[in-house]
Amino acid sequence: xxxxxxxxxxxxxxxxxxxxxxxxxxxxxxxxxxxxxxxxxxxxxxxxxxxxxxxxxxxxxxx
Amino acid sequence: xxxxxxxxxxxxxxxxxxxxxxxxxxxxxxxxxxxxxxxxxxxxxxxxxxxxxxxxxxxxxxxxxxxxxxxxxxxxxxxxxxxxxxxxxxxxxxxxxxxxxxxxxxxxxxxxxxxxxxxxxxxxxxxxxxxxxxxxxxxxxxxxxxxxxxxxxxxxxxxxxxxxxxxxxxxxxxxxxxxxxxxxxxxxxxxxxxxxx
Numbered sequence: 001x002x003x004x005x006x007x008x009x010x011x012x013x014x015x016x017x018x019x020x021x022x023x024x025x026x027x028x029x030x031x032x033x034x035x036x037x038x039x040x041x042x043x044x045x046x047x048x049x050x051x052x053x054x055x056x057x058x059x060x061x062x063x
Numbered sequence: 064x065x066x067x068x069x070x071x072x073x074x075x076x077x078x079x080x081x082x083x084x085x086x087x088x089x090x091x092x093x094x095x096x097x098x099x100x101x102x103x104x105x106x107x108x109x110x111x112x113x114x115x116x117x118x119x120x121x122x123x124x125x126x127x128x129x130x131x132x133x134x135x136x137x138x139x140x141x142x143x144x145x146x147x148x149x150x151x152x153x154x155x156x157x158x159x160x161x162x163x164x165x166x167x168x169x170x171x172x173x174x175x176x177x178x179x180x181x182x183x184x185x186x187x188x189x190x191x192x193x194x195x196x197x198x199x200x201x202x203x204x205x206x207x208x209x210x211x212x213x214x215x216x217x218x219x220x221x222x223x224x225x226x227x228x229x230x231x232x233x234x235x236x237x238x239x240x241x242x243x244x245x246x247x248x249x250x251x252x253x254x255x256x257x258x259x260x
Contacts, residue, residue: 011242016155018246023081033082034116037247041120044242051238054206055231058214059224 003029004039011043068157068250071181073164073174076157080248084112097122113247128240131232138222138229141170142195146233147240149180149199154241157250163237191220199234203241 003025011018026036068076085094087107097118098107114121132143144167151159164177176192179185185196194216201208217227 011246015242015245016153020081020249022246036082037114037116038120040243040247041114041117041124044239045120045124047242048235048239051202051206051235052231054209055202055227055235058209058211059227059231061211061214 004031007039008043011040012047066251068161068252071152071157071160071164073161073168073177075165075253076161076250077253078108078110078158078244078248079251080109080113082113082116082247084109085115087112090115091118093118097125110244110248114243124239128236131229131236134229136225138226138233139170141167142226143229143233144170145176145180145192145195146199146230147237148177149196150203150234150237151241152180153200153203154238154245156241156245158248159237159241159244161250190216191222194220194222195230199230202231202234203238 007022007026010022023036026039031039087098090098094115098111098115098121111121114124132147133140138146144163147163148160148167151163164180168174168177173192176188176196179188179192180196185193185200188196194213198209198213198217201210201213214227217230222230
């Protein structure tokens with residue numbers, strides 16, 4: 001669980017810092033390939049949502 | 064590994080996954096269904112075959128991505144690619160940058176705009192490009208950093224509400240794509256890797 005939480009924080013906030021070692025750390029913690037992809041999609045989709053909502057809020061605010 | 068690329072370029076690169084892609088001949092029915100959106104006349108990339116490990120999310124993602132980047136009307140294809148490139152630079156997705164910077168240049172014929180995005184010197188650009196790149200960079204980095212001042216700059220530069228929505232969607236969908244492609248693999252020099260994307 002600690003490995004998963006660490007990965008979520010890293011990819012959500014600073015994806016530019018991600019390296020091969022971060023995927024290896026999930027594998028070493030026993031996270032299966034399908035679950036690594038599912039976790040990645042979840043983090044990435046929420047990141048999409050947050051940016052879309054932020055942009056829509058700015059568009060809807062009084063000019 | 065010596066073939067890994069770490070610097071921004073608009074030249075074509077390849078991509079090598081850290082995870083083993085799904086083997087098409089061994090794909091489950093759900094995986095085959097999720098892969099159907101990919102045009103049958105092109106080889107399915109390793110990137111899509113890695114994502115096929117979770118067919119449910121892939122099946123939702125592909126049509127949404129294509130609609131945002133290639134849907135008709137609104138912001139020009141070139142300026143959607145510019146938003147995608149600026150986001151990919153923020154997130155250091157070297158492979159994403161190579162693809163979308165290359166597409167922007169082939170569509171807009173303005174390599175100097177991409178050079179400014181790579182160098183962080185977008186302040187030297189014209190008002191419209193500067194407004195697009197500035198908003199895209201801040202929204203990609205951390206959503207609260209995009210502000211009402213960005214909206215004023217976009218509107219003052221002549222972007223319609225529909226164009227601003229399309230730009231927002233393209234930056235947001237690259238906040239998604241960059242978080243798949245960069246963490247799950249690395250950009251490599253093309254040509255010598257038969258299995259690379």
